[in-house]
Amino acid sequence: MSETLDEPPTKTANPKVMRHIREVIKDMDTPSWVRSVPHNFGLAAAGSLKADEWRTMTTIYLPIALVSMWGEGTVHPSSEDASHLRAVLDHTMLLVCAVMLACMRTMTADRMKRYLKYITLWTSQLQNLHPHIEHRVNQHMAIHIYEFLKLFGPVKSWWCFPFERLIGQLQRLPHNHKFGMCFFFR
Amino acid sequence: MVNTFAKAAKLKNWLARPDCPEPIRECKTIFDKAFPSTKPADTDPDEIATSAFVSTPSELKHLLSDRKVALRARHKVDNVVYSRSSTHMGNSLVMFYPQGQWSAEPVPGSIQYVIHKQDGSVVYAVCEQLPAPQGSVDPFRHYPDFPARIYSTGLSSKLCLVSPQWVLCHYGRWHLDDKRAVVLTLSRVCSYLTCNIIT
Numbered sequence: 001m002s003e004t005l006d007e008p009p010t011k012t013a014n015p016k017v018m019r020h021i022r023e024v025i026k027d028m029d030t031p032s033w034v035r036s037v038p039h040n041f042g043l044a045a046a047g048s049l050k051a052d053e054w055r056t057m058t059t060i061y062l063p064i065a066l067v068s069m070w071g072e073g074t075v076h077p078s079s080e081d082a083s084h085l086r087a088v089l090d091h092t093m094l095l096v097c098a099v100m101l102a103c104m105r106t107m108t109a110d111r112m113k114r115y116l117k118y119i120t121l122w123t124s125q126l127q128n129l130h131p132h133i134e135h136r137v138n139q140h141m142a143i144h145i146y147e148f149l150k151l152f153g154p155v156k157s158w159w160c161f162p163f164e165r166l167i168g169q170l171q172r173l174p175h176n177h178k179f180g181m182c183f184f185f186r
Numbered sequence: 187m188v189n190t191f192a193k194a195a196k197l198k199n200w201l202a203r204p205d206c207p208e209p210i211r212e213c214k215t216i217f218d219k220a221f222p223s224t225k226p227a228d229t230d231p232d233e234i235a236t237s238a239f240v241s242t243p244s245e246l247k248h249l250l251s252d253r254k255v256a257l258r259a260r261h262k263v264d265n266v267v268y269s270r271s272s273t274h275m276g277n278s279l280v281m282f283y284p285q286g287q288w289s290a291e292p293v294p295g296s297i298q299y300v301i302h303k304q305d306g307s308v309v310y311a312v313c314e315q316l317p318a319p320q321g322s323v324d325p326f327r328h329y330p331d332f333p334a335r336i337y338s339t340g341l342s343s344k345l346c347l348v349s350p351q352w353v354l355c356h357y358g359r360w361h362l363d364d365k366r367a368v369v370l371t372l373s374r375v376c377s378y379l380t381c382n383i384i385t
Binding site: 024030031032034060064067071073074103105170173 | 220274275276277279323324326327328329331332333334359362372375
């Protein structure tokens with residue numbers, strides 16, 4: 001059992017998978033309000049993604065790419081590969097569904113419960129499928145989002161994107177790098 | 187966070203006042219960049235010159251009784267832009283309630299014409315996305331909270347009229363292969379598939 005888990009039959013994030021994800025990003029028709037993500041996602045030149053880009057990836061491109069590769073009806077070299085990749089996909093889709101629900105602009109008791117169900121399932125199954133990954137504080141915090149949804153409503157009204165934007169604007173303002181005697185220029 | 191927003195709003199209000207002290211006013215340059223003022227509303231974007239009205243195209247004559255219509259590239263509703271497919275494919279993909287029946291399930295379609303009538307109303311001529319080929323597997327049915335479905339890559343050859351009020355949202359489309367396309371509903375309010383798929 002442990003041998004199977006330690007050595008998965010197929011490496012999930014291989015170059016072929018990354019190429020397929022990039023193809024989905026390139027070829028998908030999306031409205032202009034959907035923020036763009038790096039077309040060279042996964043390559044060093046793309047740099048690290050920002051939070052909003054991760055949200056777009058998680059709610060649009062990644063699930064479509066992964067389901068089309070590993071979902072029902074796809075063909076794999078062996079049945080072990082197929083079942084392992086399907087298990088990884090189903091597990092990843094728990095997180096995708098949790099993010100989809102958490103990002104809704106309207107919130108209901110039912111959505112909150114489903115969010116909690118998805119995020120706790122995803123967290124509890126993480127080490128079964130990825131034994132080398134350790135639990136992190138973020139995963140614990142993600143479970144508390146359920147309480148914040150109950151207290152404050154949809155995340156759009158209390159998420160930190162407005163502050164992130166403000167920080168970005170302030171960072172882009174030219175200044176003289178002298179703290180305490182700072183001058184800003186247009 | 188609420189306090190910060192409230193303080194920023196008060197500051198913006200103060201900076202906009204004519205009796206704002208001059209030293210504070212000098213800081214306005216920074217604040218204009220940090221908290222940009224909202225743009226004024228467009229000056230009646232729906233106003234159309236009389237010369238823009240032309241004879242109704244032959245492919246629309248069976249749908250419209252108007253002798254003359256203006257064909258537009260795009261139409262803005264609540265700050266969301268909808269376009270004809272030849273202008274922007276992504277902006278033309280809409281989920282809409284057929285015949286405005288809110289109880290029905292929304293269907294995907296691509297806007298082919300944005301029609302401005304002489305009475306000032308706007309209507310879209312839409313080709314529906316055809317259903318998935320018989321017997322095709324929909325791998326997304328296992329994930330009810332991810333609102334994607336498999337459809338055909340083809341569009342109906344028949345146009346139908348859709349009022350902007352019948353439109354639910356845009357959808358994203360990716361061609362899985364030559365025959366099947368993934369249609370992802372991009373509504374951030376309604377995940378209509380949830381109630382129709384058995385978990």
